[in-house]
Amino acid sequence: xxxxxxxxxxxxxxxxxxxxxxxxxxxxxxxxxxxxxxxxxxxxxxxxxxxxxxxxxxxxxxxxxxxxxxxxxxxxxxxxxxxxxxxxxxxxxxxxxxxxxxxxxxxxxxxxxxxxxxxxxxxxxxxxxxxxxxxxxxxxxxxxxxxxxxxxxxxxxxxxxxxxxxxxxxxxxxxxxxxxxxxxxxxxxxxxxxxxxxxxxxxxxxxxxxxxxxxxxxxxxx
Amino acid sequence: xxxxxxxxxxxxxxxxxxxxxxxxxxxxxxxxxxxxxxxxxxxxxxxxxxxxxxxxxxxxxxxxxxxxxxxxxxxxxxxxxxxxxxxxxxxxxxxxxxxxxxxxxxxxxxxxxxxxxxxxxxxxxxxxxxxxxxxxxxxxxxxxxxxxxxxxxxxxxxxxxxxxxxxxxxxxxxxxxxxxxxxxxxxxxxxxxxxxxxxxxxxxxxxxxxxxxxxxxxxxxxxxxxxxxxxxxx
Numbered sequence: 253x254x255x256x257x258x259x260x261x262x263x264x265x266x267x268x269x270x271x272x273x274x275x276x277x278x279x280x281x282x283x284x285x286x287x288x289x290x291x292x293x294x295x296x297x298x299x300x301x302x303x304x305x306x307x308x309x310x311x312x313x314x315x316x317x318x319x320x321x322x323x324x325x326x327x328x329x330x331x332x333x334x335x336x337x338x339x340x341x342x343x344x345x346x347x348x349x350x351x352x353x354x355x356x357x358x359x360x361x362x363x364x365x366x367x368x369x370x371x372x373x374x375x376x377x378x379x380x381x382x383x384x385x386x387x388x389x390x391x392x393x394x395x396x397x398x399x400x401x402x403x404x405x406x407x408x409x410x411x412x413x414x415x416x417x418x419x420x421x422x423x424x425x426x427x428x429x430x431x432x433x434x435x436x437x438x439x440x441x442x443x444x445x446x447x448x449x450x451x452x453x454x455x456x457x458x459x460x461x462x463x464x465x466x467x468x469x470x471x472x473x474x
Numbered sequence: 475x476x477x478x479x480x481x482x483x484x485x486x487x488x489x490x491x492x493x494x495x496x497x498x499x500x501x502x503x504x505x506x507x508x509x510x511x512x513x514x515x516x517x518x519x520x521x522x523x524x525x526x527x528x529x530x531x532x533x534x535x536x537x538x539x540x541x542x543x544x545x546x547x548x549x550x551x552x553x554x555x556x557x558x559x560x561x562x563x564x565x566x567x568x569x570x571x572x573x574x575x576x577x578x579x580x581x582x583x584x585x586x587x588x589x590x591x592x593x594x595x596x597x598x599x600x601x602x603x604x605x606x607x608x609x610x611x612x613x614x615x616x617x618x619x620x621x622x623x624x625x626x627x628x629x630x631x632x633x634x635x636x637x638x639x640x641x642x643x644x645x646x647x648x649x650x651x652x653x654x655x656x657x658x659x660x661x662x663x664x665x666x667x668x669x670x671x672x673x674x675x676x677x678x679x680x681x682x683x684x685x686x687x688x689x690x691x692x693x694x695x696x697x698x699x700x701x702x703x704x705x706x707x708x
Contacts, residue, residue, distance in 0.1 A: 306579065306613065318568050325574045332567035344553035348541045351549070356527050382527060 261286035264300050264312040266293055267453050268461055270410030271323040272311040277406045278327050280447040282334045324354055327403055339403045349389070350396070354407035357386055361411075364426075365418045365462075366469045376426070383432055390434035394441055405442055412439040413452050417459045421466060480537030482507035485521050487514065489693050492544040493532040494642040494683050499548045499562060501679035502633060503555040514697075545577055548638055560632040569621070570635075573628065576617050577639040584610040585643065588658075592650055593698070604656060608663075614640065615664045622666070626673045633677060641674045642684075649690035 263279065263286050265272035279286055291300055291310050303312045303319035312319055313326045320329050331340045341347050359382055363375035389396055389404075396404035411427075416439075419425050429436045442448060484500065484507050486493030500507050512521055512531055524533045524540035534541040534550065541550045552562040563570050587610060590603035621628050621636070628636035647658050659668050674680050 315568075320568070320571045320575070322575055322578060325571050325578070328574065329567050329571045332570065344550050345536075345539055345541070347553065348546050348550045351546045352527075352541075352543055355543075359527075385526065 260314070260316055262289060262314040263287070264289045264291055264297075264303065264314070265310045266291050268458055269310055270414060273410060273451060274323045274406050275311045275313060275326050275330075276451050277401070277409060277447055278330045278339060280451070281339060281401060281406075282330060282337050284330070284334055324351075324407060327406060331403070339397065339401070339406065341397070341402065350402070350404040350407075353386060353389065353396075353404055357382060357408040357411065361415070361418065365422060366466055368470065376424075379426060383427065383435060387432050387434050390438055395438065401442065401445060401447060405438075409442055409448065411435075412443040412448075413455070413458075415439075417455070417462055420459065421463050481535075483510055483535040484508070485510050485512055485518070485524065485533040485535070486531045487512050488685055489690060490531060491642040491646055494645070494685075495544040495638050496532040496534055496547045496551070497683040498633075498638050498642060498679055499551040501682055502560075502562065503551055503558045505551065505555055505558070544642075545581075545635070545639060548635060552635070560629075562629065562633070562635045562638065564629065564634065572617075572621055573634060573636040573639075576614065576621075576628075576636050579610075579613070580639050580643075584614065588643070588647070588650070592653065592655060592694075607658070608656070611658060611664055611667065615667050618666045618670060622670075627670065633674065633679070637670075637674055641671075641680055644671055644675060645684040645687065645690055648687045649694060652687060652691050653694065 261279070261284055263272070263275055265276070265288060267290065289297070289299075291297060293310075296308060300310070300312060301308055303314055304310075304321045307321060309321070311323055311326060312321050313329065314320075315329075315333065320326050327339070331338065341350055360375045360378035364372055364379055367375060386408075393399075395401050396408070415427055419427075427435050427439065443452065482500070482505055484493070484496055486496065486509060488511065497509075510518075510520070512518055517529055520535075521531065521533060522529055524535060525531075525542045528542065530542075532542075532544055532547060534547045536550075536554070541547050548562060563573065584607065587603045587606035591600055591607050594600045594603055618628060622630065625631055627633050628640075633641070651657060659671055661668050675684065
């Protein structure tokens with residue numbers, strides 16, 4: 253681990269947040285030593301509210317007293333501050349593609365998960381459309397970043413453990429080996445990577461949480 | 475085979491503030507480009523092909539490759555034409571994070587409430603949107619104070635990433651004020667942003683691109699009567 257040369261890095265997080273996981277993975281890849289603070293989202297700490305007054309959310313990274321919020325912004329900050337073990341592509345066009353998919357890849361997935369009937373069908377169509385395009389980004393590569401995990405892998409990494417849980421709860425398989433061979437292989441490679449495998453929340457606990465959230469939303473609608 | 479000066483095309487529309495962002499960046503970097511105007515009612519084949527995910531403008535097509543999403547385009551322009559004109563992004567990583575943070579805030583909070591203020595179906599919703607809009611402007615005023623450090627722009631002496639993100643909407647903000655919205659920027663509540671707005675609108679790269687207020691008012695009036703007005707594409 254890189255010794256904190258008089259540098260203080262603190263990550264405010266929550267065990268189930270996929271946004272927090274993104275930051276954890278980046279810190280691991282960059283071998284950055286940091287302090288982790290688990291927040292109680294029902295009773296947020298004064299420090300969190302002080303560091304992220306606009307959104308009051310996790311993750312927040314505090315570096316030498318300066319607070320940065322929004323996971324994708326934190327990823328770019330980490331990349332620009334610690335130069336070794338680069339996660340961003342060098343080429344401007346590759347960067348643009350990575351930034352595009354970092355936000356677009358997840359479109360529709362939450363809608364698919366929390367809706368039923370026609371709404372769900374529409375969300376699913378959008379998800380499949382995106383995954384077909386995302387699949388092409390993996391052609392000839394093990395990871396979106398090439399041989400190594402990069403910014404886009406980290407940004408969409410939650411798909412590797414989140415989608416199987418969504419599939420189990422909704423009893424619908426989206427990413428099959430037949431339809432999305434490259435994405436399917438990527439999910440396995442990503443979640444078993446040394447930087448990721450010990451960071452994943454316990455599957456049963458996470459699944460239970462998502463199940464409850466979904467039930468509450470669907471009940472409220474009906 | 476890449477030519478010496480690969481072609482730059484921008485798919486857009488004159489009224490779109492998101493398209494204005496890309497155009498301001500191209501002008502600041504003195505990049506020659508072909509502007510392909512999309513029709514409001516029907517999307518071109520080229521647009522559907524080059525932005526299959528969102529089918530929205532702006533799209534920058536550089537040397538045959540498509541870049542989508544306005545602020546991703548601005549960053550791309552800054553990266554590719556780094557040697558032309560001042561940098562759009564600051565050098566310091568924390569300052570860059572602040573430009574990005576407030577840009578996301580503008581896109582996710584400020585802009586939706588700004589348009590909701592004008593187009594929500596009920597008075598109640600409009601009032602709520604107005605409160606959110608004014609609160610957002612206060613936050614942006616504070617942010618300007620911290621980020622500009624006494625200089626004319628968020629980017630300091632020159633127009634930067636965050637200036638472009640917000641400045642691109644000045645045309646619509648002025649149009650809304652003509653259409654009886656509350657005064658959005660005023661000297662008592664947002665003095666810093668007032669001065670900033672004047673500075674940025676005086677810049678050639680911006681004034682060449684921002685549509686005239688009267689034309690936007692006419693556009694808004696016409697489209698509101700034809701169908702429920704939706705904010706221009708991202």
